[in-house]
Amino acid sequence: MRAITLRAALAALLASSGAAHASPLAEAIDDDYPYLDALFRHLHANPELSLQEVETSNRLAHELEQLGFAVTRGIGGTGLVGTLRNGDGPVLLIRADMDALPVQEKTGLPYASTRRQVNLEGLEVPVMHACGHDMHVTTLVGVARRMVALKDQWRGTLLLVGQPAEEGGGGARAMVADDIYGRVGRPDHALALHVTAKYPAGKIAFSDGLMYSSVDTVRINVRGIGTHGASPHQGIDPVVVGSQIVLALQNIVTREISPIEPALITVGAFNGGTAPNIIPDHARLDITVRSNSEDTRARLLVAIERVALNTARAAGVPEDLLPEVVVSADGSPTTTNDATLAQRVRAAMRAGMGGEAFVRWQQTDMGAEDFPDLVSVTPPIPSVYFEVGGTSPEKLASGQWADHHSPLFAIEPEPSIKAGVEAMTLAALDLLRK
Numbered sequence: 275m276r277a278i279t280l281r282a283a284l285a286a287l288l289a290s291s292g293a294a295h296a297s298p299l300a301e302a303i304d305d306d307y308p309y310l311d312a313l314f315r316h317l318h319a320n321p322e323l324s325l326q327e328v329e330t331s332n333r334l335a336h337e338l339e340q341l342g343f344a345v346t347r348g349i350g351g352t353g354l355v356g357t358l359r360n361g362d363g364p365v366l367l368i369r370a371d372m373d374a375l376p377v378q379e380k381t382g383l384p385y386a387s388t389r390r391q392v393n394l395e396g397l398e399v400p401v402m403h404a405c406g407h408d409m410h411v412t413t414l415v416g417v418a419r420r421m422v423a424l425k426d427q428w429r430g431t432l433l434l435v436g437q438p439a440e441e442g443g444g445g446a447r448a449m450v451a452d453d454i455y456g457r458v459g460r461p462d463h464a465l466a467l468h469v470t471a472k473y474p475a476g477k478i479a480f481s482d483g484l485m486y487s488s489v490d491t492v493r494i495n496v497r498g499i500g501t502h503g504a505s506p507h508q509g510i511d512p513v514v515v516g517s518q519i520v521l522a523l524q525n526i527v528t529r530e531i532s533p534i535e536p537a538l539i540t541v542g543a544f545n546g547g548t549a550p551n552i553i554p555d556h557a558r559l560d561i562t563v564r565s566n567s568e569d570t571r572a573r574l575l576v577a578i579e580r581v582a583l584n585t586a587r588a589a590g591v592p593e594d595l596l597p598e599v600v601v602s603a604d605g606s607p608t609t610t611n612d613a614t615l616a617q618r619v620r621a622a623m624r625a626g627m628g629g630e631a632f633v634r635w636q637q638t639d640m641g642a643e644d645f646p647d648l649v650s651v652t653p654p655i656p657s658v659y660f661e662v663g664g665t666s667p668e669k670l671a672s673g674q675w676a677d678h679h680s681p682l683f684a685i686e687p688e689p690s691i692k693a694g695v696e697a698m699t700l701a702a703l704d705l706l707r708k
């Protein structure tokens with residue numbers, strides 16, 4: 275008797291705690307979830323590399339066309355924009371990146387990827403959605419479905435963007451270079467999200483300002499004078515010069531940048547030489563450079579060139595063989611939320627989902643995004659980028675979770691997709707309010 279009462283009380287408690295969160299929007303997303311789950315599983319099992327998101331782009335286009343969006347394809351390669359006009363009003367852009375990574379999936383999930391793809395260098399590689407962009411595309415479709423169903427509650431124009439090549443492929447830049455805004459119109463606001471393994475599944479996190487660091491890629495071609503490994507005095511050893519440059523670069527961060535200003539220089543690749551007894555005539559350093567401000571970004575890039583040239587000079591490298599320092603054109607500025615817009619979006623999400631839907635956002639590394647390339651046009655488009663947690667609280671507590679880009683990366687699709695659709699739809703409804 276007592277046991278039954280307890281069970282009943284517990285059931286009532288669970289039902290009421292569920293009911294406290296359930297809004298008509300959340301209920302509609304619950305009802306739509308089986309459709310979105312099937313789409314997520316399909317996308318997860320069929321990932322495609324950056325700039326080769328052909329099937330993903332076609333599927334997204336098809337989903338949007340079915341809902342009545344006019345889809346413009348082939349913007350910056352596989353990029354697309356679905357446009358839904360709903361009377362006069364503001365124009366809102368929502369972006370989802372579509373690309374996956376050359377990673378062999380080892381999650382053991384029933385919908386794990388076994389796909390392989392020939393990359394742009396002609397090499398066949400395994401492919402995996404190891405960053406969660408499958409969740410982003412699914413969420414975009416979920417938002418499209420809700421916004422169509424709620425068409426009488428908003429006015430204006432919705433631009434839904436499927437972006438190629440976020441993972442270092444310059445997809446956002448390519449869409450801008452391909453005149454995205456000339457072709458589909460310029461938005462008044464832009465939104466994007468990322469699922470994040472480090473936060474509890476379904477929780478929303480973002481700041482009123484900085485979200486991600488700037489990123490630049492620098493290559494240093496160190497040139498020396500090749501000779502026999504047994505007679506180094508007859509040449510100039512670029513492996514030694516390159517090594518000195520690697521160490522000297524770290525002094526830029528510790529000695530030239532304020533200790534309370536984040537800055538990072540990582541030499542991720544150092545290639546040079548072919549055999550133990552040959553001093554080669556060149557070596558190559560590939561470097562990622564990160565910062566949280568344009569000022570620090572510029573200082574780092576200037577300092578890297580100065581350090582490379584002068585370290586080589588100190589080693590006796592002649593002027594005509596000084597290192598070539600090449601800053602790649604595909605760098606991105608910081609991802610920084612517009613403060614006013616962020617506060618407005620947060621208020622809309624809070625009104626719909628409650629304060630418990632949020633966790634405090636914190637920058638914990640110097641990750642970067644190319645979303646700012648989509649909005650750092652002239653004049654800039656005010657934007658908000660938010661994160662949606664993707665790991666169950668139990669896994670977070672036990673530490674049994676894999677980070678992004680890991681072969682074991684596996685988010686909890688249901689809570690993260692539902693929260694992503696709800697948060698994004700609430701933001702869109704508010705920004706396109708009648």
Ligand SMILES: [Zn+2]
Nearest residue numbers: 405441678679
């Ligand atoms: Zn990634």
Ligand SMILES: [Zn+2]
Nearest residue numbers: 405406407468
């Ligand atoms: Zn990502």
